[in-house]
Amino acid sequence: MHRPIEWGGPCARHGRDRSSISPLIKCDGYPLRVERDGDRVRLITKGGYNWTDCYPWIMEAARKNRHRHFVIDGEAVVLGVDGISDFDALHSGKHGAEVQLCAFDVLAMDGDDLCGLPLSMRKVNLDRLLRGRPDGIFINPFEVGAIGPELFRAACRMGLEGIVSKRRDRPYQSGRSKHWIKIKNPAHPAMSRVMDALSKHRSSSEHCRLAHHAVRGCGPPLRSASHMLPNSGKQDRAGKQFFVTY
16 A cells, blocks of 8 residues: 655755755646747657647647747646646547647757756746747746645645656756656556556566576576666655656
8 A cells, every 4th residue: 555655755855955946736748848940840759759740739839939949848738627637638649639738847948058057047948938928838837845745735635646846956857867856646547557557567577587487597587677667666765665757
């Protein structure tokens, strides 16, 4: 049985100064990067696929922006009438025209590489980039870390996926990083997807172990398939388990 995740874990991981942390609401969607270079707009998935034609609303919003060169990091989402992201609607592939981008970072703007700037400064640039923005791209609101515990509890009460806590003073780093952590609402369907993936991984690992014993050491040792798992339980140095992705 999984217990509710305590806020103490993320705070310990980021250090004691909560003012250096920017927590934001985690939308339940697909990671997506929006690239504009003049008249050309591309929507690139986490796996490197070009999905520009899949989400026309995001593409048109990027084209209407007064800035002609930028790279935005965010998440493709379908919002329900209550304003909450609906993963099932997104995953069905039947609502491509309704998909919006929940933007949470800007990596380049007007020819300048912003990845080396701290998150706090990139947030300022993101706000400037999307000020007066057309519908189709919206900014994920973020707050200073002092409200982190309250934000997480509010997210759970509203049935949201959880929050992401990031260090405000750190440059951009792709992939997993010790400077941010995702904290999932244990009652959200996204947690069930994580647990299903873990269950399949454990079953696969057991089959590999049995196969390895069956061949009695012949050939190279079998490797774990954990690197194939998109969402896996990771442990911090204190031994507490958090569920993190990318």
